[in-house]
Amino acid sequence: xxxxxxxxxxxxELETALNRVDFFRIFHTLALRFGFGHFGVLQLGNENxxxxxxxxxxxxxxxxxxxxxxxxxxxxxxxIVYKALHASNISSVWRADDPVLVSGQNLPAQLxxxxxxxxxxxxxTTGARYAVLFLGYGGDPGQAAHYELCYSAASAFDYFHxxxxxxxxxxxxxxxxxxxxxxxxxxxxxxxxxxIVSVSEHTVNSHTATILKKLDVVNRTQMVAKAIREQIIQ
Amino acid sequence: xxxxxxxxxxxxxxxxxxxxxxxxRKVDSIDIELHYCRTMDSAIAFLLSGEPVSMVLLxxxxxxxxxxxxxxxxxRHQGFIGPIGVISSSPGDPYFQSLEEYGADFRIDKSEIxxxxxxxxxxxxxxx
Numbered sequence: 001x002x003x004x005x006x007x008x009x010x011x012x013e014l015e016t017a018l019n020r021v022d023f024f025r026i027f028h029t030l031a032l033r034f035g036f037g038h039f040g041v042l043q044l045g046n047e048n049x050x051x052x053x054x055x056x057x058x059x060x061x062x063x064x065x066x067x068x069x070x071x072x073x074x075x076x077x078x079x080i081v082y083k084a085l086h087a088s089n090i091s092s093v094w095r096a097d098d099p100v101l102v103s104g105q106n107l108p109a110q111l112x113x114x115x116x117x118x119x120x121x122x123x124x125t126t127g128a129r130y131a132v133l134f135l136g137y138g139g140d141p142g143q144a145a146h147y148e149l150c151y152s153a154a155s156a157f158d159y160f161h162x163x164x165x166x167x168x169x170x171x172x173x174x175x176x177x178x179x180x181x182x183x184x185x186x187x188x189x190x191x192x193x194x195x196i197v198s199v200s201e202h203t204v205n206s207h208t209a210t211i212l213k214k215l216d217v218v219n220r221t222q223m224v225a226k227a228i229r230e231q232i233i234q
Numbered sequence: 235x236x237x238x239x240x241x242x243x244x245x246x247x248x249x250x251x252x253x254x255x256x257x258x259r260k261v262d263s264i265d266i267e268l269h270y271c272r273t274m275d276s277a278i279a280f281l282l283s284g285e286p287v288s289m290v291l292l293x294x295x296x297x298x299x300x301x302x303x304x305x306x307x308x309x310r311h312q313g314f315i316g317p318i319g320v321i322s323s324s325p326g327d328p329y330f331q332s333l334e335e336y337g338a339d340f341r342i343d344k345s346e347i348x349x350x351x352x353x354x355x356x357x358x359x360x361x362x
Contacts, residue, residue, distance in 0.1 A: 012326055013326070016326060016328075016330070016331060018331070018333060018334065019334075019339075019340060020358060021319075021339075021340035021341070021342065021354075021355065021358065022340070022341075024351070024354050024358075025342065025343070025346055025351075028346070028350065028351065028354075029346070038350070061350050061351075061353075061354050063263065063350075063353065064263035064264070064353050064357060065263060176334075176335070191315055194315035195313060195315055198307060198310035198311065198337045199310070199315075199334070199337045200315055200316060200317045200318060200337070200339050200359075201315045201316070202316075202317050202339060202359050203334060203337075203339060
């Protein structure tokens with residue numbers, strides 16, 4: 001990351017964030033600092049695709065089951081907020097009592113919140129569009145707070161996307177990933193590999209997902225075949 | 235039916251057990267049973283006893299042992315392959331960058347642990 005990029009208060013956190021929990025901590029703290037209760041990072045996709053809110057949330061701290069309950073009762077694609085996010089890149093603030101949010105399309109009210117602030121963002125490498133949502137109660141943030149939140153959300157999303165969402169095809173494997181790949185090629189299961197290399201099964205699965213991305217393959221068989229072909233393993 | 239999770243807290247300060255117990259009561263999406271060990275030796279004995287443990291929350295400094303670089307491998311050597319989260323009041327310290335090399339899964343600041351954080355972590359590491 002260039003020194004020219006200003007990250008202000010988030011500099012240390014963003015530079016040292018390792019995984020999704022670290023980004024949860026960053027976004028959650030950001031939400032609380034600006035008077036919101038919750039956040040969500042939403043993948044926008046194509047406007048006309050059938051979409052469910054729960055499937056579009058790539059990271060969030062909403063109460064468990066809230067997005068799924070919403071999807072049972074409403075169509076996210078019908079909400080005015082969803083349409084507005086596809087129509088404009090300008091940050092927007094929505095109140096549940098906003099007259100423009102007609103019944104049946106009122107996303108903040110349907111989720112049980114009074115206030116929703118949306119910050120449209122995009123992936124630097126692919127242009128894929130996302131939005132960082134902040135949900136809560138109370139009054140609108142002032143102009144200065146709104147500007148600061150937009151800047152911080154865009155900065156945090158940029159790091160989050162590069163660390164966890166970006167396609168890493170063609171990137172080299174780390175020593176730990178190569179070690180896990182070797183054990184996969186020996187036919188070991190995730191739990192067996194976790195025992196062998198002294199990490200959690202979750203970490204093994206996470207490394208395996210990263211190896212799939214980096215080698216640009218879709219399953220473990222193809223992964224091993226490509227790794228042997230490219231002489232990553234013997 | 236509500237899922238059940240067994241969390242093992244390892245912390246030499248019993249007050250942290252009381253605090254975490256209070257926070258866990260606010261999580262209603264998962265039925266959490268909190269187990270508590272004050273020392274590494276008792277935690278290792280607990281793991282070896284066969285009691286179910288879905289996740290370990292480990293204070294970064296459990297006396298007389300060192301920090302997570304010593305304690306996490308000690309838990310892994312007992313064959314525990316569930317997630318281990320390290321609780322610290324300074325998770326930004328540089329040596330936390332090697333968290334995963336020592337077998338830990340995540341870090342969290344003591345002040346950041348609330349019902350929302352607990353729900354997120356359980357959703358992330360103990361999916362349905």
